[in-house]
Amino acid sequence: MQVIPVLDLLDGQAVRAMRGERARYRPIESPLCATSEPLAVARALLAATGTRTLYIADLGAILKRGDHARLLAELLNGLGEAPVEIWLDAGYTDFPSMRSLFDRIEVIRHGPQRPGRATLVPVFGTETLLNTEALHEAAGFAPVLSLDHRAGRLITDLADPFAIRPDTSWWPSRVIVMTLDHVGSYQGPDLDTFAAIRAQAGHRELIGAGGIRHAADLSAAAESGAAAWLVASAIHDRQLDLPSTAKL
Known part of the structure; x- marks a missing residue:
């Protein structure tokens, strides 16, 4: 199972998520990095996990307080020559809103600076x-x-929220099972919700999110059938022996 590190952006800084209670989010303080500057934190997360996939939540966009298009472009250009895949949740309501942000980021990336090799993948959250x-x-x-x-x-x-569970025909090949009140909580992964979604998902690749505390939680998540799990706090707090546990 792959560990995918998470970077949360708010007011131009990397912040620590806490149970989805965004009013409580504060700039990250991490043994991995001496700053909350997003590019430095992103580099530290990728180095700590040995992965080339990074999940970014643009909380400014999700909260409708203004997206981080320029910062994201600078971050994408600054992640080096090795290919990196960025999964970006920026509160899209529909395809045009997603395409508009992606286009603006690409325009900024191809300015005077040579664009890096990072690629963007949109994450559409049911929250928005x-x-x-x-x-x-x-x-x-x-x-x-x-x-x-x-x-x-x-x-x-x-x-039609009542149709969303029985009708999975619109689901893509990769689906995240996100439990916001487990994020940053150190109360363990929500394997019950994950199991309920897995029963409906067919052959889709499922990714869990929230609650990982230690290697035993990663093992339990892997046994539940998760292809990957989104993790932040346990990486910053050095509770995981990564990259040796980056894939189980």
Whole structure:
């Protein structure tokens, strides 16, 4: 199972997530890095995990307080020559909102600075998504769907939330099972919600998110059938022996 590190952006800084209670998020303080500057934190996370995939949540965009397009472009250009895949959740409501942000980031990246080799993958979260057709329209970008949960319940503004669980035809090949109240909580992964989604997901690749405390949690997550798990706090706090546990 792959460990995918998480970088949360708010007000131009990398912040530490806490149970999805975003008013409590503060600039990251981490033994991995002496600063909360996003590029430095991103480099530290990739080095600590030995992976070339990074999940970024643009909380400014999700909270409708302004996205981090320029910062994201600078971050993508600054991650070096090795290919890196960035999974970006920026509160998209539909495909046009996603495409608009991606286009702006690309314009900035191709300015006076030579663009880096990082590539963007859109993550559509049910917390903000209003149109399930967005996943089909974004097929060329290999989109990821995040099924966002709190207290075991799906968070969604979709017009027909009751149809979202039985109808999985619109789900793409990669799906994140996100439990926001487990993020940064050190209370363990929400394997019950993960199992419920796995029962519906068919052959899709499932990625868990939230709650990982130590290597035993990673083992339990791997045994549950997860292809990967999104992790932040346990990496920053050096509770995982990575990169030796980056793949189980």
